[in-house]
């Protein structure tokens with residue numbers, strides 16, 4: 001992004017150019033905020049949901065919105081080409097040995113692809129990549145199996161990672177756990193590195209945010 005907003009709603013003109021032709025002319029809406037805390041957002045009163053019983057799906061969805069998280073794209077290679085999906089359920093679990101995990105919706109195409117290949121890479125997105133986050137989440141024009149128009153690099157092991165990310169991890173799945181409506185995929189990191197991005201992309205309350213970093 002060329003000019004960074006201070007806060008509030010930003011209406012951006014976005015043109016994604018793929019091999020010389022603009023495929024997504026038009027407006028792209030992103031609510032982006034920067035700066036110190038004190039957004040003026042309504043504070044919740046202390047509250048117990050669903051009468052103190054295990055929360056139902058609606059309550060969990062509402063609670064999840066307030067879990068501010070970094071945004072990643074999980075990628076893999078199948079016989080049909082590349083596959084990627086936007087994920088914020090990613091965690092670096094262990095430093096030595098290097099171990100991470102991601103959670104993918106059970107029954108999603110991406111989950112099936114990753115489980116089948118037994119491999120995934122995680123690109124932790126930078127603030128230049130919110131449009132890619134939407135594309136890999138199926139909200140904007142989808143990414144094809146060649147990642148046409150997406151800046152990516154291949155790891156030594158041949159996994160695609162997104163070039164403008166902050167950091168990336170190439171992993172082998174060593175265990176998986178069916179957990180609720182998701183699979184937890186435990187990954188052994190076999191290769192890792194930095195992308196060219198500088199600042200993180202965050203997701204909070206249904207919108208992308210940037211951090212103010214001095």
Ligand SMILES: Cc1cc2nc3c(=O)[nH]c(=O)nc-3n(C[C@H](O)[C@H](O)[C@H](O)COP(=O)(O)O)c2cc1C
Pocket residue numbers: 071085086087088089090103104105107108109110111133134136137138203
């Ligand atoms: C910011 C953001 C975070 C997401 N995090 C996850 C996640 O952690 N796990 C997941 O399975 N889907 C997550 N999703 C949803 C998937 O990106 C989306 O449902 C995807 O299209 C499903 O894959 P499929 O097209 O292969 O079915 C997230 C979407 C967004 C926009």
